[in-house]
Amino acid sequence: MCHLFAHQPQRDYESQTRSLRMGGHSTSIRLEMSFWDTLxxxxxxxxxxxxxxxxxxxxxxxxxxxxxxxxxxxxxxSCLIYRAKSAVVVPEFRGSTAAIMDAAE
Structure with missing residues (x-):
């Protein structure tokens, strides 16, 4: 099981702070790169x-x-909800998260 999580690209969980203006105010938001990619x-x-x-x-x-x-x-x-709703279950991989991750790589 840990293989599934441990072998993900380090870039995906590196943090990045981005600055933007919302409602006329400058702000910064720090998120992991995988969340920025999804957004x-x-x-x-x-x-x-x-x-x-x-x-x-x-x-x-x-x-x-x-x-x-x-x-x-x-x-x-919001990213988790989006990814959950976008997930495609491939019948031959049902019950095998390792197979799903290997197929995605």
Whole structure:
């Protein structure tokens, strides 16, 4: 089991801080590269720049909840939801996560 997690590329879990403007304020967000990659993919699918997508998401959360607590964690959870909904289960690999990861490499 640890092979599944231990052999992932180090780049995926390296952190990167990016600066952007949201709601007229400059801010910085620190996330692991795999999350930045996923957010860029989501933004592209929505036809937006990453900054526009993050601003739109922030504004929608603000409208819905009245505040935005821990935006970086919200982004990580959003990526997990997106990846879970995008996952394709390949029947011949059912029950074998190692086979799925080997197939993805």
């Amino acid at each position: 860029e993919e989501i933004a592209a699918k929505e036809g937006m720049s990453l900054a526009k997508f993050l601003t739109t998401l922030h504004d929608e959360v603000l409208d819905h909840h009245g505040e935005v607590k821990n935006f970086a964690s919200l982004l990580r959870c």
